[in-house]
Amino acid sequence: MKIFLFVCLPLFCLASSEDNANLFGIFTLIPPFIAIALAFITKDVILSLFMGVLSGTFLLSLSTHILKEHSLSLLNFYNTTVESFSKIIAFILNSASDPANAGIILQILCIGGLVALVTKMGGAKAMALKFAKRAKSAVSAQVNTWFLGLLIFFDDYANLLIVGPIMRPLADKFKISREKFAFIIDSTAAPVAGIAIISTWIGVEISLIKTAYKDIGYENINAFGIFLETIPYRFYNIFMLFFVLMTAIMKREFGPMYQAQMRAITTGKIAPIVKSKTLDTAELEDQFLAPKDEIKICVFNAIIPILTLMILALLGFYFNGFNALSGEELKKANAYPLSFETLRMVFGKADSSVVLFQAALFSSIVAIFIGVYRKIFNIKEAIETWIYGWKTMIFTIILLLLAWSLSSIVKELGTSLFITSLLADKMPDYILPATIFAFASGISFAIGTSYGTMGILMPLAVPLAYKIAQLSGMDANVMHHYIVINISCVLTGAIFGNHCSPIADNVILSSMSAKCDHMEHVKTQIPYALFICAISLLTGYIPVSLGISIWIVLPCNLILIALLLKIIGKKYHES
16 A cells, blocks of 8 residues: 555645546545445435545545655544544535535525425415316326426426426325336436526536537637537437336336335335435425415415516526626627527526526515415414425435535546546547447436536547547548537436436435435436436447437437337336
């Protein structure tokens, strides 16, 4: 061990993430590995994340002592252990104080308060009853949930926090397991927002594309046009949305999800059998938030606050993004304020966390006014209900703070740089897209963030694709098409981990919104995510890389998914 450290010591002088990646090598995988492995073993995601963070801070502290002392001793290990705990606090504080993260925390808390008010007013129950009149079966209930998820395309967080509370009572009525319900809302959040042409994601995606093209010498490119070209190649997003719909219509499931559905249908136990703190408190929450018996429930008690939230969010994205424009972009926006190009620019520039917090806060005020005006509750009861909604989100906030801290730690350790360095070896051009997709999927699963994965891989994928295209003798048009495919692989692979990693914020929010045990949601969703991931890799990216038309690959894969579901999936019957 000493020899290893002394040999690598010169590499660590600057203590950058690249130096850490060279110094620790495969050991940089320890924090995410511990977090993910313990999450499956203990089914306690907070403990798992904490241990992952602790192992990461231990490695960072150890490297500091090695640099100072130029040796490794028991005293170093003791000091490192002590400092590891103080570093945990530092990372959590940094995560909480980051403006974007702080905005997300406030928006989650505020939307939690809004949901509590809507529930207390009977709006959620009335909305469920309204949908129930249209939904005559579990199939239509699932399809309605899927469709509502598509409608809220502009932000994945807003999607999860709105669709879950509204549709959960309807799902319970038709004995749809909480695991399946969580899967549906999770699968219509990031996969939808990631390919929507107007969303809070598009600014990050377009910015990364433009920067990557600059690295290969292309200054004046239409990054939005390239983004549009990637949409047909976003296989995981498209296939997952189609797969969710097919499981509902065909009434077929497989793996742990089939067992969960059969449990709900045969025993009536909607929630997972394995309980956690989130489920233990669920009954108390329902009792506190239940509308009073003498109150006449009305669907407008839900529609008005939620529509207010959505309209204010859209307007907020527009004006917030418009104020962030400058130079030529501002001139174009002033000349054509409602053009598609302007909408694309302003939505890309908008600070989604701030906008959604503002929209949720004002919508909460609207909900309080409605409740007081209709004498559902008084001001004091309204404020107590709103604050109670905040309290129900504390568990989620703790998970997010630990998940963000772990993401920062693995970035500082150079975990992702170590993984992506394996791409440096030369490979055939038709293998590169599939390889990039696989690495993007693996990295996003390990670090639990789509944005982080995109930021890590995009600057590497585009130059690598450009170089391989040159070596392969491709002409300009073929080269452009080849680079677009590789960009799609980065953007789509990044969705995979965000959709199924136990430390991903979207997965955590899905569990919370569906009131489903977090690890049960992860356990039942991963086989489906891997199924679609494998199809995207084997019958998606490899064929198009070999030159087969996308318009042949897409429909063929949709048919393949339906056929495989019919073969692998087990039929279940509604009770």
